[in-house]
Amino acid sequence: MKTVLSGIRPTGNLHIGNYFGALINFLKMQEENKCYFFIADWHSLTTHPDPSLLHVNVRNVLSEYLACGLDPEKATLYIQSDVPEIAELYLLLNMHAYLGELEKTVSFKEKARQNPNNVNAGLLTYPVLMATDILIHNADYVPVGKDQEQHLEMTRNYAQRFNHKYGVEYFKQPAAYNFGQELIKIPGLDGSGKMGKSEGNCIYLIDEPKVIEKKVKKALTDSGPAGLNAPKPDCIENLFTIMQTVSSPETLQHYNDLWNRAEIRYGDFKKQLAEDIINVTTPIRERIYDIKNDDAYLRKVTREGAEKARESASKTLKEVREIMGFKTF
Ligand code: TYM
Secondary structure: OOEEEEEEOOOOOOEHHHHHHHHHHHHHHOOOOEEEEEEOOOHHHHHOOOHHHHHHHHHHHHHHHHHHOOOOOOEEEEEHHHOOHHHHHHHHHHOOOOHHHHHOOHHHHHHHHHOHHHOOHHHHOHHHHHHHHHHOOOOOEEEOOHHHHHHHHHHHHHHHHHHHHHOOOOOOOOEEEOOOOOOOOOEOOOOOOEOOHHHOOOOEOOOOHHHHHHHHHHOOOOOOOOOOOOOOOHHHHHHHHHHHHHOOHHHHHHHHHHHHOOOOOHHHHHHHHHHHHHHHHHHHHHHHHHHHOOHHHHHHHHHHHHHHHHHHHHHHHHHHHHHHOOOOO
């Protein structure tokens, strides 16, 4: 049995990028593996969220994950800040993380460019905290989207560096995971890059059908195929990528053929795409509201999850402390 771990920052509602990029793999894996899923509330602090919103966001994401089918009977579901052992291991691993490599991280450079007035130390050491999340349960697999690939690579480096430094074979080499071979990037509706909360180009699982229709209708397109079998511009390729994840292979083939014959009508294409997204999200959306209002259930899930997560985390921390030379008198 393998150990699997994944997580999300509570910085807004879940979008279909989160769902198809990472969660869907986790849901399949929870059936047969030892699975941990957590809400990375410490990670969300890099942007200094309004204290009155922090808890609301954790509640939202937690409810949305449960509504998607994450099963607390099968997987350990917890909130990062409920597990203080993570903070201590983070401190220990920080001693083996170097400024040069942290400064070169793509996500750090991107965030520093976007918010030059808030380049804080937490942002710099974000990959160390993420490595800690993974190593504290010695995970084998980490279902994530393509954007997290480099963080996984850094996690493997830290694991290897620790093992080498102390002459042990303690930490495993965790692998980013997707059931297809390639990690997935769900693009946004604005023709560029990935779907992301801060990019404002998302379809959320909580979006009502009318909202989804409107967003898809407004998605960026061009003036149409330049001829037979023309290459697709990015904005069109992106919509096809989304269609590939939500629609049947026959539907995808149909619109690909229309594109290749230069007969596609974007109005029909978008209508179909919106309909297929709505089909996937509707049953999830309907469950979210019930779960979100069930305080007793959420309390039970997070309390039990924290207990199980701390059991595993404190075992790792005790062993790491021993390896590093900490002793009691
Ligand atoms: P976050 O909160 O940005 O996203 C959560 C998960 O959703 C995936 N994802 C996507 N996948 C495909 N296409 C997209 N457009 C897209 N947008 C988001 C992300 O890859 C991620 O898997 N640093 C992490 C949270 C984290 C974590 C961890 C994850 C903290 N510690 C340990 C795994 C293991 C993050 O910011 O994800």
